[in-house]
Structures are given as C-alpha cells and as structure tokens.
Amino acid sequence: MGITATSLLSPQQGSRVWAQDSNCPEPAIVLKSDAVVPVTKANFADAETQTALVKYVAKVAAETCSTGMGVIWNDGKTADPKDRTVIRINFDTLYSWLILDLSTPATFTLPETDGRYQSAMVLNGQGYVYVEKEPGDYTLTQDEVGSRIALVAFRTGVNIQDPDDVAQAQALQAKLSVKQAKTGEFVQPNQWDLQQMLALRAAYNQERNDKGVKSESLFGRPGEITPEQNNMGVAVGIGGLPKEGAVYLFYTPTSTDPQTLTLRDVPNGDNAFWSLTVYDKDGFPSGDNFNLNSAFAKTNPDGDVVINLGGNSDQENYLEIYPGWNATLRIYNPTPAYFDGSWVRPELQIK
Structure with missing residues (x-):
C-alpha cells in the first residue's frame, strides 16, 4: 500500500529519462511537459498514481535490464524496511511487478499454486483497483481497465522465516508470465506539485482516522467506490486490495x-x-x-x-x-x- 512522493529527478521534456546501465535499454518513460500542475481533490488520485508508477517503471527497468514496460520483475525478497518508496507496504508476501501500456492488449497468467496464496492486483492510472485470485489467463485492455497505463502487482504468500518456504514461493513467482505484442511506453503528461499532493494525502489520512472509515469502502473499481473514497484509499496506501x-x-x-x-x-x-x-x-x-x-x-x-x-x-x-x-x-x-x-x-x- 502506498507510495511516497519525490521529484521526477530532473527529466528532460519530451524525452526518455532514467538512463541506466549502458548495456541495457533506457526506461521507456516520456515526460511530455515539465510544467508543474497544482494538485487538487479533482486530480489527487492521478497525481499520486502517476508519481508512483513512474518510479516502478524505473525500478523494473533497472532490475530486469529492460525498458521497464511489459516485463515482470520478481522481487525474491520481502519489502526492504529501509525503502521509502512505498508507505504501509506489507512484509508478508513476495511482490512481482508489471507495468503495462495498454495501447496494445496484454495477457498475464497466474499459475496453479498448490494451495499457496497468490493474487494479481490490477491498478489503473487513477488508482482504482480490482484483484484476480484464481489460476488462469487474464487479458487486459484499455477499455476494461479504464486507462492506458496499468500496474499489475502480484503477491505470493511466504513464511519469510523458513528458507525452504521462501524458495518455494520464489519458484512460484517464476511461473508468472505475460504476453503483449508491443510493450509501449509510460507517458507522463506533466509534473505535479508534490507539496500540495502530500498535504492532501495527510488531510485524507486524518479524515479517515477521525471518521473511522473502513478499508473495504476505499479500494475498488469505478462505480464500486466514489472518487472521494478512491482519493482516501490512494492516500491511505495506493495499491490496497479491494475487500474480496x-x-x-x-x-x-x-x-x-x-x-x-x-x-x-x-x-x-x-x-x-x-x-x-x-x-x-x-x-x-x-x-x-x-x-x-x-x-x-x-x-x-x-x-x-x-x-x-x-x-x-x-x-x-x-x-x-x-x-x-x-x-x-x-x-x-x-x-x-x-x-x-x-x-x-x-x-x-x-x-
């Protein structure tokens, strides 16, 4: 759950950014404009989600020696407690990350798990989510997801204190797969006023605490929750699973x-x-x-x-x-x- 905000590391307008190892492709990140756009309740979820996903593209690119798009990165360790990219992250699963440009449809596959917990959370460009939990093939399109860019976060259950169990979980991660004809790129339309974004995040968290809002009303698809509920869910922790x-x-x-x-x-x-x-x-x-x-x-x-x-x-x-x-x-x-x-x-x- 949840992403912190930092700057976009001085990207070049209209160009790909986050150069990595010279032997690897550059991350497929394009910033259309470096204009800083004010963050309001109307665009808060967009700002939080875009700020988060652009970092994941860069991270996946670095870890897989790829453009960061259309490729699964299996992180074989539980979250690093010193990492400040994600707020309220869990330490109970191994994560696998996939960022998709759905200008071309993509199909990912969940393998048979022999009873081990595994799920695939699909997050769109506005922070709305749904989850798939059964083995099988799942095709994502822009119309279905509701945005051109989507993140699929795979969670695989693990007992981190048992090395044999960790190895079994890693083997299951390796069975995840994706197919896509063209992997595309991540297009960021502009920069965001990060201080305004953080202030709204704090306000939504305080409101949730004051009102005792339950998590099951904060995460879901458009129509299942309101934009304000989605805003609060994104603030509490982007990428939280829906109630199912x-x-x-x-x-x-x-x-x-x-x-x-x-x-x-x-x-x-x-x-x-x-x-x-x-x-x-x-x-x-x-x-x-x-x-x-x-x-x-x-x-x-x-x-x-x-x-x-x-x-x-x-x-x-x-x-x-x-x-x-x-x-x-x-x-x-x-x-x-x-x-x-x-x-x-x-x-x-x-x-």
Whole structure:
C-alpha cells in the first residue's frame, strides 16, 4: 500500500529519462511537459498514481535490464524496511511487478499454486483497483481497465522465516508470465506539485482516522467506490486490495504504554493469512520488530495469539512501539465471518 512522493529527478521534456546501465535499454518513460500542475481533490488520485508508477517503471527497468514496460520483475525478497518508496507496504508476501501500456492488449497468467496464496492486483492510472485470485489467463485492455497505463502487482504468500518456504514461493513467482505484442511506453503528461499532493494525502489520512472509515469502502473499481473514497484509499496506501482480496484494520493509539492485542479465529481464507505491522507516523516501519505474520506467530494454550506491543522485547510475539506509532492488521481473502459481524474486531488493551 502506498507510495511516497519525490521529484521526477530532473527529466528532460519530451524525452526518455532514467538512463541506466549502458548495456541495457533506457526506461521507456516520456515526460511530455515539465510544467508543474497544482494538485487538487479533482486530480489527487492521478497525481499520486502517476508519481508512483513512474518510479516502478524505473525500478523494473533497472532490475530486469529492460525498458521497464511489459516485463515482470520478481522481487525474491520481502519489502526492504529501509525503502521509502512505498508507505504501509506489507512484509508478508513476495511482490512481482508489471507495468503495462495498454495501447496494445496484454495477457498475464497466474499459475496453479498448490494451495499457496497468490493474487494479481490490477491498478489503473487513477488508482482504482480490482484483484484476480484464481489460476488462469487474464487479458487486459484499455477499455476494461479504464486507462492506458496499468500496474499489475502480484503477491505470493511466504513464511519469510523458513528458507525452504521462501524458495518455494520464489519458484512460484517464476511461473508468472505475460504476453503483449508491443510493450509501449509510460507517458507522463506533466509534473505535479508534490507539496500540495502530500498535504492532501495527510488531510485524507486524518479524515479517515477521525471518521473511522473502513478499508473495504476505499479500494475498488469505478462505480464500486466514489472518487472521494478512491482519493482516501490512494492516500491511505495506493495499491490496497479491494475487500474480496483483503481488509485492513487500522489502529491509531495515542499511548505508548505497553499493550496487547489478542487474536483468535481470524477470518482469513484457507490459503491466506493475517499479519500485524507497526508503522511510524509517516507510514514506515521503524526498529527491528515491526511485523508479525500468522505463519510464525506463537499461539497460547487457549488458541489465542497475544501480541505484545511495547515493553520487554523478550516477550513472545513482541512488536516495538514509539511516539506516533500506528498499526495495520491485514486479513487476506476474508471470509463471511468478517463481513457479517460474527467475528468481532479485537482492540488494544493497555497492560
């Protein structure tokens, strides 16, 4: 979820930018104008999404020695906690990235997984999303997606503490594929006023916190959510999965006293999982103990997972907290128990 904003690294108007290794093609990024356009609620999602995707084109290009378009980059490691490209990223899956110019249709393939979690999230140029979770071929067109440019973010489940499981997840990543007659280019129409964009992002995050808006109303296709809901979702974390793929429970405490969160019978799908990640006020992890996943969380004799936030670091299921901390509980492939209210959201308890 979520991309931070930095400048476009002094691109040249009307030219391709982000030159890399001289033996590799240049990233297929074209900036039409270096004019800086004000960011308002009307174009906020465009600004956030374009700022994010242009960075992914450059990253994919560098990692694959390609133009960055129409090629899958399998990142065989979980997210780097020191990387400040993405806010509220998860540390539970291996990501694979694909950016497409849909002036030519493209077809990607999800392989059989033998029960391992894998999904493909399709994000359009305005930040709207949908998710595919079943093995098979999926053809994307500009009309269907709603924009010329699309990002496909593949998530593959992994127990990062088990080297054998990591190897199996990487092998499944390698089975992802894409076909496209012409890979095209990423056309950025202009620069954006990044300070205005960041200010709106902060305002939307504060509004979500004040109103307690649930994640299931923030991510989806046009028509499933409103432009304002989409704006808030993009601000909270661009690339969040829609409710059929995941739900995100946000915790924004004001206290740094040691506390617990007790989880029982979390309603994730059979081939999915849950996780809790602690972030700082800007949406980034801090310290060494910031993530707990159901793949390796310790269960007590009653069947509960008691997460210890703050206090003694020797505690079981310990996560570090500090001033400004907040946490996100992710539930992947949520079951009806989440939506019908039979599973009740657990709350933090100060010790």
